[in-house]
Amino acid sequence: MKKNVLLSLVILFALALAACAPAADTAAAEEPAAAAEGDTIKVASLSPLTGPVPTFGESTKNGFMMAVDEWNANGGVLGKQIEPIVEDSQCTADPAVNAANKVIDQDGVHYIVGEVCSSASIPVSEIAEEKGVLMISPTSTNSDVTLNLDGSTKDMVFRACFIDPFQGLVMAKFASDQGYTKAFVMSDQGNDYVRGLAEVFSEKFVEYGGEIVGSETYTGTDTDFSAILTKVADSGAEVLYLPDYYNVINLVAAQAKEKGVTAVMMGADGWDSSDLDLAAADGGYYSNHYSPDDTRDAVVDWVSKYNEAYGSTPDALATLAYDATNLLFAAIEKAGVDDPAAVATAMEGLSYEAVSGTVTFDEYHNPIKSAVVLQVKDGAINFVASVAP
Amino acid sequence: MERKNQNPIVNWIVKSKILGILFFVIIGAFAVYKLGTALFDNPSLFLQQVVNGLQLGFVYALIALGYTMIYGIIQLINFAHGDIFMVGAFASFYSISRYNVHLWFQNLFPSVPVMLAQIIGTVTVILVSMVVCALLAYTIERIAYKPLRTAPRISALITAIGISFFLEYFGALNFVFSPNYITYQRPFAVKSWFVGPSGFGSIESGIAPPAHSIIFSNIFLIIVFASLLLLLVLQYIVKKTKIGKAMRAVAYDKPTARLMGINSDAIISVTFALGAALAGAAGVLYAIAFPQVFFSMGITPGMKAFVAAVVGGIGSIPGAFIGALIMGQAETLSAAYISTPMRDAIAFSLLIVVLLIRPKGIMGETSSEKV
Numbered sequence: 219m220k221k222n223v224l225l226s227l228v229i230l231f232a233l234a235l236a237a238c239a240p241a242a243d244t245a246a247a248e249e250p251a252a253a254a255e256g257d258t259i260k261v262a263s264l265s266p267l268t269g270p271v272p273t274f275g276e277s278t279k280n281g282f283m284m285a286v287d288e289w290n291a292n293g294g295v296l297g298k299q300i301e302p303i304v305e306d307s308q309c310t311a312d313p314a315v316n317a318a319n320k321v322i323d324q325d326g327v328h329y330i331v332g333e334v335c336s337s338a339s340i341p342v343s344e345i346a347e348e349k350g351v352l353m354i355s356p357t358s359t360n361s362d363v364t365l366n367l368d369g370s371t372k373d374m375v376f377r378a379c380f381i382d383p384f385q386g387l388v389m390a391k392f393a394s395d396q397g398y399t400k401a402f403v404m405s406d407q408g409n410d411y412v413r414g415l416a417e418v419f420s421e422k423f424v425e426y427g428g429e430i431v432g433s434e435t436y437t438g439t440d441t442d443f444s445a446i447l448t449k450v451a452d453s454g455a456e457v458l459y460l461p462d463y464y465n466v467i468n469l470v471a472a473q474a475k476e477k478g479v480t481a482v483m484m485g486a487d488g489w490d491s492s493d494l495d496l497a498a499a500d501g502g503y504y505s506n507h508y509s510p511d512d513t514r515d516a517v518v519d520w521v522s523k524y525n526e527a528y529g530s531t532p533d534a535l536a537t538l539a540y541d542a543t544n545l546l547f548a549a550i551e552k553a554g555v556d557d558p559a560a561v562a563t564a565m566e567g568l569s570y571e572a573v574s575g576t577v578t579f580d581e582y583h584n585p586i587k588s589a590v591v592l593q594v595k596d597g598a599i600n601f602v603a604s605v606a607p
Numbered sequence: 608m609e610r611k612n613q614n615p616i617v618n619w620i621v622k623s624k625i626l627g628i629l630f631f632v633i634i635g636a637f638a639v640y641k642l643g644t645a646l647f648d649n650p651s652l653f654l655q656q657v658v659n660g661l662q663l664g665f666v667y668a669l670i671a672l673g674y675t676m677i678y679g680i681i682q683l684i685n686f687a688h689g690d691i692f693m694v695g696a697f698a699s700f701y702s703i704s705r706y707n708v709h710l711w712f713q714n715l716f717p718s719v720p721v722m723l724a725q726i727i728g729t730v731t732v733i734l735v736s737m738v739v740c741a742l743l744a745y746t747i748e749r750i751a752y753k754p755l756r757t758a759p760r761i762s763a764l765i766t767a768i769g770i771s772f773f774l775e776y777f778g779a780l781n782f783v784f785s786p787n788y789i790t791y792q793r794p795f796a797v798k799s800w801f802v803g804p805s806g807f808g809s810i811e812s813g814i815a816p817p818a819h820s821i822i823f824s825n826i827f828l829i830i831v832f833a834s835l836l837l838l839l840v841l842q843y844i845v846k847k848t849k850i851g852k853a854m855r856a857v858a859y860d861k862p863t864a865r866l867m868g869i870n871s872d873a874i875i876s877v878t879f880a881l882g883a884a885l886a887g888a889a890g891v892l893y894a895i896a897f898p899q900v901f902f903s904m905g906i907t908p909g910m911k912a913f914v915a916a917v918v919g920g921i922g923s924i925p926g927a928f929i930g931a932l933i934m935g936q937a938e939t940l941s942a943a944y945i946s947t948p949m950r951d952a953i954a955f956s957l958l959i960v961v962l963l964i965r966p967k968g969i970m971g972e973t974s975s976e977k978v
Binding site: 473 | 649652655656659662663787788790793797799801810812814815816822824826896897898899904907938939940942943947948950951
């Protein structure tokens with residue numbers, strides 16, 4: 219609890235700093251004077267190039283620019299060249315709103331790829347919806363990005379990543395594909411991310427023919443999991459689904475072996491951290507958006523292209539930004555006109571082979587696509603499978 | 608203006624403590640029913656949960672001893688005690704991960720059996736943490752508590768809270784312990800055994816132990832042995848040595864003890880160091896059992912050990928021990944059979960129940976010597 223106070227102070231301070239900083243628009247200033255209206259299609263990218271998570275912004279910008287350059291090299295969209303406008307939105311509501319207003323009102327764009335962070339994407343999505351501009355967020359997972367307050371879907375807003383609970387479905391399918399029939403589910407009752415995943419997993423695992431032999435909740439400050447783990451061992455579960463963050467995984471995994479738990483541990487992208495205790499979590503599986511070790515042609519091709527251009531392995535942010543931008547252009551091509559409302563309709567019916575899987579959109583404008591399953595084994599994290607829902 | 612309540616029924620309710628007793632009886636009956644059915648349904652699972660509770664209880668006992676000793680001598684609730692426990696855990700983290708202290712015996716004498724070398728290494732790690740914590744507590748006592756010896760008790764209490772916050776947030780600085788949750792490397796490999804109707808054996812990784820057997824690990828053994836040993840050493844120091852006699856004298860009557868030639872300031876410092884050493888050992892054992900260290904890890908165990916000390920009767924060493932074991936069982940059994948998220952609420956309600964029935968705690972005595 220005391221830690222939270224400290225954290226919120228730090229965040230407040232950071233917010234104050236961010237609010238004082240002038241909105242950077244250096245990237246836009248470098249663009250040549252806009253060609254006459256109608257000759258080009260303008261697309262804006264909003265990403266946090268400065269602020270708390272500049273590496274997210276860098277990756278997103280790289281993925282975005284790569285997609286734009288490829289389409290331009292192939293003759294553009296609808297026979298017109300694409301004019302990219304890159305804005306810094308700092309992963310924060312205020313600068314993101316300023317950047318969105320600037321690109322819509324001054325630059326006259328019809329399409330926005332961004333923002334990265336949900337807290338910035340939500341206000342931007344409201345502006346996009348109001349002004350009739352199509353927005354696709356590469357990585358914002360909060361369900362409110364594409365939903366209005368009354369629960370209806372925003373007409374003009376899409377995302378390229380799946381939302382959190384979707385991973386529960388993927389893992390339930392993976393577990394039953396592996397022949398497991400008995401699962402035990404552990405979840406932190408106070409954490410929406412964890413609870414959502416656990417609920418979806420429990421529901422889908424039963425649908426796939428499995429049985430939930432037990433479920434237990436704990437609180438975020440617990441360190442002693444012996445009582446629960448004893449129940450897990452006693453229940454005869456083959457799978458222990460624990461979709462929490464890595465710090466909890468480290469604690470539970472270290473105690474599980476000591477209590478004679480033989481169930482295979484499974485989780486979600488909260489495990490994805492360099493601080494995951496690889497020795498304790500050995501043998502465990504977790505789901506994620508994307509893995510550079512995926513063996514599908516689209517991924518191999520993308521990794522080598524990106525490596526050639528930027529000299530590094532693309533992370534999930536770069537990949538999803540690339541996918542989001544490609545999805546947008548494919549939808550414009552499909553619509554046949556440079557009109558955001560028509561493109562939005564086209565996007566709804568789109569089926570596109572993206573790097574992170576074949577994408578179609580559900581009624582909430584969330585993509586339905588495959589996730590990857592990774593395994594912690596012998597001190598490394600290995601790609602296991604790409605699981606389509 | 609004082610108003611006397613003339614209603615005889617209200618008077619009777621207040622005097623006879625009937626509400627507290629009723630509360631106790633209802634809660635007790637519910638607990639007995641719950642635990643009885645649990646024991647009847649699956650005795651081996653129940654015993655396993657008791658073993659889990661023992662492991663936790665023994666760690667709490669070490670922390671509770673420090674609370675009770677310091678309270679016994681200067682009637683101070685040392686709120687910084689839980690944070691000294693945290694420093695002990697971090698001291699062992701650094702001595703293991705950075706300086707490989709746990710390997711010194713193995714490196715010097717490679718021919719001795721690994722198990723013996725591991726035990727010696729672990730004991731060394733615990734001793735290092737105990738010394739670090741003892742020195743820290745001694746320093747804190749000299750700087751923060753000694754100048755307040757004659758001040759009202761509330762001043763010392765507030766100072767203790769200040770020290771607690773200082774240790775936490777100083778520890779949270781990036782160049783000290785950092786605000787991160789750090790994975791703790793155990794000084795030995797975990798090994799578990801089972802015992803039950805199908806005999807006794809060791810558990811191989813990935814193979815389920817036979818049904819209806821009770822599992823215990825080398826972590827459980829080391830916690831139980833280390834705690835019992837430290838308790839006996841402490842009892843010996845307090846009851847049989849000259850310094851222990853002086854401690855009891857200071858606890859009993861400070862001015863008279865001073866008249867008899869006892870340096871009561873030095874005795875109080877020694878008490879602080881002794882209590883902190885136990886907290887340091889508890890920090891190591893806790894980190895071994897639940898392998899993660901972070902700057903605020905001392906708050907919750909510290910609170911629970913404090914409750915254990917009060918339940919057992921603050922000021923009494925055997926009381927702290929019994930209170931801690933009760934606390935460990937209450938927590939584990941309520942996590943196992945009632946509700947995991949409710950475990951802390953139930954454990955803390957125990958405090959209220961005990962205080963309603965027996966304000967002095969289980970082993971607390973009305974006015975005899977403390978410690």
